[in-house]
Structure formats: structure tokens, C-alpha cells
Amino acid sequence: MVVIDGKVLAAKLQGRLAEKTALLKDKTGLEPGLVVILVGENPASQVYVRNKERSALAAGFRSEVVRVPDTITQAELLGLIERYNQDDAWHGILVQLPLPAHIDEEAVLLAIDPQKDVDGFHPTNMGKFWSGHPVMIPSTPAGIMEMFREYGITLEGKKAVVIGRSNIVGKPMAQLLLDAHATVTIAHSRTENLAQLAREADILVVAIGRGHFVTKDFVKEGAVVIDVGMNRDENGKLIGDVAYDEVKELASYITPVPGGVGPMTITMLMEQTFEAFQRNLDK
Numbered sequence: 001m002v003v004i005d006g007k008v009l010a011a012k013l014q015g016r017l018a019e020k021t022a023l024l025k026d027k028t029g030l031e032p033g034l035v036v037i038l039v040g041e042n043p044a045s046q047v048y049v050r051n052k053e054r055s056a057l058a059a060g061f062r063s064e065v066v067r068v069p070d071t072i073t074q075a076e077l078l079g080l081i082e083r084y085n086q087d088d089a090w091h092g093i094l095v096q097l098p099l100p101a102h103i104d105e106e107a108v109l110l111a112i113d114p115q116k117d118v119d120g121f122h123p124t125n126m127g128k129f130w131s132g133h134p135v136m137i138p139s140t141p142a143g144i145m146e147m148f149r150e151y152g153i154t155l156e157g158k159k160a161v162v163i164g165r166s167n168i169v170g171k172p173m174a175q176l177l178l179d180a181h182a183t184v185t186i187a188h189s190r191t192e193n194l195a196q197l198a199r200e201a202d203i204l205v206v207a208i209g210r211g212h213f214v215t216k217d218f219v220k221e222g223a224v225v226i227d228v229g230m231n232r233d234e235n236g237k238l239i240g241d242v243a244y245d246e247v248k249e250l251a252s253y254i255t256p257v258p259g260g261v262g263p264m265t266i267t268m269l270m271e272q273t274f275e276a277f278q279r280n281l282d283k
Ligand code: GUN
Pocket: 094, 095, 096, 097, 098, 119, 139, 140, 168
């Protein structure tokens, strides 16, 4: 069994990105800019946003985190986004999710200029991605594809099961696996005989958001198991969606939590910001 080390791979890619950024900065005097807008004080979101800022600065980007209270109105938030849309110094704009209930998430995602939408959540980017002309790809599944590449894991012809159907992870993950010629099933909490279905998978990606949900009964011997989960157990410890200790005995490759998918997600977000910057230079 091989543990896929997302932390080491992310650090390697971050290093390369910092070099590319420095080269372009020398040549043009310009640097990629990423702005992250955080509404309210969701503790998990605060941690994610801090990590994104740290990663952007390490890559040599201009980085700004705009923290606004959860009393902000929708109109004020849309106005804030529009200001960054108009400002050429910023190549990536990200609004951290989830948003407070009084704000319409779809309206917010629609307001971000698709060329600056480094999350890839704008319907224009989603449509391009689904029709086979990707510009911005959601970071978590993009990071998982990098892991497959790095570890030489073949996808072509393989049976892949994705557990979870979110717009952020499950659905785009299925699309990327399909593009890589896997045979893909999307399953979810209401799938009947889920464990039995999962046991058919050569590649099992789990993004269901329930701590230690996937036990050894869900895993075929030799399967590749990717755990996207970030949950807290009763002691506040960070745990994945996969019962790691028992599943690792069966898997050929497995990602740990923490130190698996998480660091890769952030690095891919930086890659997308760099690419948005580069496209802007080429214009
Ligand atoms: N909340 C959880 N994951 C994400 C993500 O990838 N992007 C944004 N904007 N918010 C999130």
C-alpha cells in the first residue's frame, strides 16, 4: 500500500510555481493577484482562507483577504466583487463558501468575472468544462488528477466510483475521470447498496462529508482510495470520510487526512490564478 503524500506533492508544485512567478515578474514587472472574500466568521472557512493567503504569498503573488461581517447585504457584496472585476491588478477572485443564508450564492458566483473565477464555479466556466473546453477547473478534483499523474495511476478503462455529487467536488471529479477514459459512476447518500457498488471500484473517490463513512466493506482489494473529507470527530480531531486505519489494509494507494487532498486543492487554486494572470498577459 502506498500513501499518496499530498503535502510533499503540493510543496513541489508550489516551488515550481514560485519559480515561474519570479521569472515572469522579472520579465514583466507584474505579479499574479488573488483576492479572497470571506463573509462572516465560519471557523473552518477562516482556516481555509488563511491557508490560501499563505500559499499565495509563498508563490510570490499579490494577496488580499477581504473580511466582511455576515451582516453585509447582497447588494454590498455584489458591489465589492464588481470593484475587483474592474481592477486589472487582480487576476483571481474567490468568494469563500458557504455564505450566510440571506445571500444568494448563485447570484454571487454569477457576479464574478468568469476570467477571474479561479474556483471555476461560474456557470460559464462550468459549461466550458463540461463541454470539453476547460478554462478554469474546480481545484479539488484538479488536485486529485495531479495525484493520479504523479503516482502513475492508470485511469483508462478503469471503474471509478465517486461518492458525493456536489458542484465543487463530486460532479467535476466525475467529468475529469470520464475525460481520462475511466468508466464513472456517481453515487451519493441515497444510493441503494452503496457499499456493494463502491466495492466494484478500481478508483474510489469519497466526498460525502461524513466522518469515517467508508469502511473496509466499501473497498475492493487493490483499489485506489481518495478521501476528500474534512470532518471533526467528537474530540475535535480532523478526520476524513474514509476509515483510514482499516481501509489502508486493502487499498493499493490511499490519501491521508490531513496531508492528502487538502494541500493539493490550495496549490491548484494558485496554479489557476497563475494561468489567469498569464492569459491576461497574452491578451
Ligand atoms: N468552500 C469549501 N471549498 C471551497 C472552494 O473550493 N472554494 C470556495 N470558494 N469555497 C469553498
